[in-house]
Amino acid sequence: MPESPFRTRPGRNAATPGASMSGPEAEERVVSAVVEAILGHRIAPGTRLIERELANYAGASRSAIRNGLLTLAHAGLVELSPNKGATIAMCSPEEARQIFEARIVIEASVLDILARTLDEAGRARLDAFIDEEHAAYEAGRMEEARHLSRRFHLLVAELSGNDVLTGFVRDLINRQPLLSWTREVRQSRFCGNDAHKRIVEALARGDGAEAARLNTEHLRELERELRTDRESALKTVGAEDADEVPRPRPG
Amino acid sequence: MPESPFRTRPGRNAATPGASMSGPEAEERVVSAVVEAILGHRIAPGTRLIERELANYAGASRSAIRNGLLTLAHAGLVELSPNKGATIAMCSPEEARQIFEARIVIEASVLDILARTLDEAGRARLDAFIDEEHAAYEAGRMEEARHLSRRFHLLVAELSGNDVLTGFVRDLINRQPLLSWTREVRQSRFCGNDAHKRIVEALARGDGAEAARLNTEHLRELERELRTDRESALKTVGAEDADEVPRPRPG
């Protein structure tokens, strides 16, 4: 069984390595493995991805890996430089700001659309989702809670019925974990506050402007938290265990 | 000299075929050739792209072509289906609606940002651009005018300083020609009305809301024109010269 090419936390692997079967699934396997690893904060930005290692890991040929990396690069999750290879993308503070700005304006538009078109079925899905999210949080299943918290914004986009905007939102959400390279993001206010719930209530009232305002506030708070996390991480960067969290290699 | 793989209008080629040199430029050459051909309405949506033909045309190997097609697929310009190959993407009316909706909301946000941040240099660039656009229109250089007309919306995004949103706008604009498959889009109101000029004026006043409103109106009119073009094209589809405009092949 090939070893995971990602440095992982002890007892937690990036994904189950596939058999050595190849095919179009192999490409997807690599893509989703990398995405999952990024989302789970198991790879740090700047980590170099080596084609051959990924190929062995996924039981695929280098061509499939190459395609997968191209896909990831287009999604902004990895950076490709000619003759140098692929690394997990690193977001500068400025890029992070732009991503948040983009999320704010696009999600505001989506909420505005949704407030006008939300039907009973959609409302029911949102309510059920909020309950599920709350339950995960209450039960202390933090990883799941964080996952659902991200999914909420995607669900809102999906319900708006615009696949194009939904795709943009998905890309932006997937890049979120690149913005902070601390392993464990503070979860306190993630789902503790009922920001999502209040957004849904505004939507149910048909008040798109208020829903957008709440969402904007919510994202701004997230951005603030992230920035403080980032700053504190920079201060203590020398004290961490290099084996657990791979440091970005320059160049 | 290899023949163009695109059916072209007489006396007008998709691009100058490159020498048989290979390399990373080959991939870009194919990508830009296809993009240009789509933008110039020289390939119809649904046209099948055959790897070997593209390879001969661009003087590249199939690998490079394959990467290029993947890039184009990510941008939504071609569709890839396994074992079947690549075709120029076809937009359903619903997709077209979604693309316009996305443009409307994203460009509105961009204009809102820009109204607050536009400086003298930016203002000057916009004015110069408007002049250039007008000049091209007056001189009857229609292809250039159409090109500049699209570039205007991109320039606005660029000036907003948000690369993420700019990328989204670029993708959306590039897909525009897929929405109508008539060869010659009626140009009458494209640059004839001074929609762009009025948008810039609103921006200069710092009135982002008005700029956004004007832009939305502008895009809605474009969408209306496109829809009528599309409908009339559907009526006369049997009467056209099959050699000039390749019909989409089903499957």
Next chain:
DNA sequence: TAAGTAAAGATTGTCAACAAAAATTGGAAC
């Protein structure tokens, strides 16, 4: 010790050939 340099190793970029799948062609039956 530090800096510079050349060899060795590792990694990516490219290609051509082969295998698998799909599209086309031709012909037979109705």
Next chain:
DNA sequence: GTTCCAATTTTTGTTGACAATCTTTACTTA
């Protein structure tokens, strides 16, 4: 004339090998 089916051709998918490039290592020199 139309429909079905098999053989052929075309096209895509995959692999492995080789060349070009970058990175590391080891060594020399100041």
